[in-house]
Amino acid sequence: MRKNTRWDVASVATIPLIITLGNSMMIPVLPIMQRKLHITAFQSSLVITAYSLIAIVLIPVAGFVSDRIGRKRVILPSFAITAVGGLVAGMGASPFHSYALVLAGRFLQGAGSAGAMPIAMPLVGDILKRDEEISKALGTIETANTFGKVLSPILGAVLAAWAFYLPFYAIPLLCVASAAMIMIFVRVPKRDKSNSHRPTSLPMLLALLRHHLRWLAAVFLVGATAMFVLFGTLVYFSDRLESDWNANGISKGALLAIPLCCLCLASYGAGRIIGKNKRRMKYMVAGSCLLAGIGSAVAALVFVTEWLMIAVCIIGIGIGGALPAVDALITESMQKEQRGSITSVYTSTRFIGVAAGPPVVSLLSSRGQPSVFWLMALACGLPALYSLWAIQAGTRGGKREI
Numbered sequence: 001m002r003k004n005t006r007w008d009v010a011s012v013a014t015i016p017l018i019i020t021l022g023n024s025m026m027i028p029v030l031p032i033m034q035r036k037l038h039i040t041a042f043q044s045s046l047v048i049t050a051y052s053l054i055a056i057v058l059i060p061v062a063g064f065v066s067d068r069i070g071r072k073r074v075i076l077p078s079f080a081i082t083a084v085g086g087l088v089a090g091m092g093a094s095p096f097h098s099y100a101l102v103l104a105g106r107f108l109q110g111a112g113s114a115g116a117m118p119i120a121m122p123l124v125g126d127i128l129k130r131d132e133e134i135s136k137a138l139g140t141i142e143t144a145n146t147f148g149k150v151l152s153p154i155l156g157a158v159l160a161a162w163a164f165y166l167p168f169y170a171i172p173l174l175c176v177a178s179a180a181m182i183m184i185f186v187r188v189p190k191r192d193k194s195n196s197h198r199p200t201s202l203p204m205l206l207a208l209l210r211h212h213l214r215w216l217a218a219v220f221l222v223g224a225t226a227m228f229v230l231f232g233t234l235v236y237f238s239d240r241l242e243s244d245w246n247a248n249g250i251s252k253g254a255l256l257a258i259p260l261c262c263l264c265l266a267s268y269g270a271g272r273i274i275g276k277n278k279r280r281m282k283y284m285v286a287g288s289c290l291l292a293g294i295g296s297a298v299a300a301l302v303f304v305t306e307w308l309m310i311a312v313c314i315i316g317i318g319i320g321g322a323l324p325a326v327d328a329l330i331t332e333s334m335q336k337e338q339r340g341s342i343t344s345v346y347t348s349t350r351f352i353g354v355a356a357g358p359p360v361v362s363l364l365s366s367r368g369q370p371s372v373f374w375l376m377a378l379a380c381g382l383p384a385l386y387s388l389w390a391i392q393a394g395t396r397g398g399k400r401e402i
Contacts, residue, residue, distance in 0.1 A: 008127050009137045011181035013144035015075065015120045018174045019113045020148030022082065023051050023354065025156035025167050027234050028252050030358075031242050032164040037099050041365065045235060045358035050103045051110035052355035056348050058114035063122075063344030064202075071123040072188060078115025079179040085109030086171025093165035102168075109171060118344040126188050138331075142271075142324070146264040150257050153234075157253030205341050215333075216342070218390035219326050220349040222285055222383045226319045226326075227353030229292060229376050230263075232361040233299075236372055237312050239365070244305045258309065259316035266320025274325050276332055282391040284325035286384045292318025293380030300373035311373075318380070329391070 030044040037044075066074040089105025092098045124137045159166035209216060234256065241247040241255055270288070274280040295314030302308055326346075334342050364371045 005127060005133070005137075007181075007185040008187065009124065009140055011178070011185045012120050012123050012127070012137075013140050014178040014181055015116050016141055016145040017148045018171075018178050019117050020145055021152050021155065021174065022086075022109060022113055022171055023048060024149060024152035024234075025159075025170075026051075027231070027238050028153050028157040028256055029160045029164055029167055030235065031239055032160050033093070033102075036164050037093070037097060037102070039099050041239070041362040042359055043099065045362040047102060047106055048231065048235075048358045049355045050106040051113070052351045054107055054110040055114035055117065055351045056355065058111055059118050059348040059351065060341075060344045062115040063118040063341055066119050066122065067341075070188065071119045071126060072182065072186065075116050075119050075123075075182060076179055078112045078119075079175040080112070081115065082109050082112030083172035083175040085112055086168050086175070089171075090165050090168035093168055094163070105168065112175075118347050121339070121343060123186070123188070127186065142267075142327075146267060149260045150264055153238075153256035153260065154250065154253035157249055157251075157256070161249030205345075208338060208342065209345070212333075215329070215391045218285075218383065218387040219329055220346060222289060222322055222326050222387060223346055223350040224353040225289070225379050225383045226292075226322055227350045228357040228360075229296065229315060229353075229379055230319050230357070231354050232357030232372070233296075233312055233315055233376065234259075235358045236361050236365060236369075237308065240305055240308060255309070259312045261316075262313045263316035263320035266317040267324050270321040271324040271328070274328055276328075278329065278332060278391075281325040281329050281332075282387065285322050285329070285391065286388045288318045288321030288325065289380050289384035289387065290318070291321065293377045293384065294318075296373045296376035296380055300370045300377065303369065308369075315376070 026047055030041075030047065033039070033047065034041060034044045062074055062078070085105045085108030087105070088108055089102045092101025092103075092105055120141055121138060124141065125134055128134045128137055155170075156167050159170060237259070238252070238256060241252050245255075247255055266288075270284055274284050292315045295311050295316075295318055298314065299308055299311035302311060330342055330346060331339060360375075361372055364375065
């Protein structure tokens with residue numbers, strides 16, 4: 001990668017890092033928020049759901065708009081909205097102690113994040129020209145996203161140990177830092193109109209989805225299920241750490257980071273194994289979903305927190321193996337000018353899982369741990385079976401069209 005583009009890529013990498021922190025950082029805060037604002041577990045779970053619901057709708061819209069008016073013109077206003085949302089949520093938590101205002105702020109924060117989330121990967125393609133450079137840059141973007149997953153519970157728990165509302169106020173500061181880097185360092189070359197592709201229109205996108213419906217349905221199902229299981233499991237595990245081990249602050253964040261480290265290591269290993277071989281991608285997706293289902297079944301059968309930790313780590317490894325394989329299937333199977341639109345839809349379906357996981361788990365928790373994790377096991381098993389049938393990757397090296 002050329003030296004004069006390294007700061008560009010580093011600046012773009014802050015986008016997924018901050019978006020990940022903005023949502024995942026709230027997981028260790030939820031039990032504290034319940035006590036401080038006198039709300040139920042279900043109500044606290046909606047702090048994550050409110051962020052995700054609006055993102056489901058707006059992420060594809062942001063992708064379409066950025067194709068037409070430019071990436072930076074979407075990212076910078078989106079970060080401004082995200083920052084305002086963080087301030088509103090923070091003020092709702094303290095000094096106003098208003099649960100409704102917290103939800104309103106999270107809704108705004110989700111709307112802003114939806115504008116920034118789908119832009120990072122296409123922006124890299126705009127900045128760089130050679131495929132090798134783009135591939136390395138996308139690896140940097142994914143590393144930032146992964147680092148955010150590991151850092152988020154630790155940072156959230158540390159800030160909440162000082163004051164439970166500090167994670168909300170941290171969001172505007174992070175947004176300002178990222179926006180400043182993008183304004184200063186990211187320079188998007190002017191498009192060559194003679195060689196540029198027409199942006200994907202809605203009819204074109206619908207035709208594309210119909211043409212690839214069988215395997216894309218499997219990809220979308222795996223993405224949504226992985227996020228449903230991940231966020232639901234982390235919310236439940238966070239409650240158990242506090243109730244059983246009395247873990248708070250840094251200790252709680254560090255314990256939550258263990259299964260996320262397993263997820264990240266599994267993602268790195270899976271990416272190395274699958275390469276560009278679609279057949280390997282297919283079996284990595286199915287096998288990893290099955291492994292997450294086994295981890296969920298173990299969690300349904302054990303009640304000692306130490307064994308639950310092991311089961312949650314197995315779930316993390318399974319999810320970590322599935323996600324890079326799904327990402328690679330989209331990248332390797334769609335033409336370059338189609339990836340942005342399909343990636344936006346895929347990201348949107350993942351947020352369905354993020355939105356559904358915490359409230360479903362909070363409702364099922366009253367029925368006991370087996371109810372929570374047998375549902376997770378079933379949720380993992382179905383995509384594993386469907387992907388085996390739906391993803392046709394061929395037998396000659398797995399490199400033909402799917």
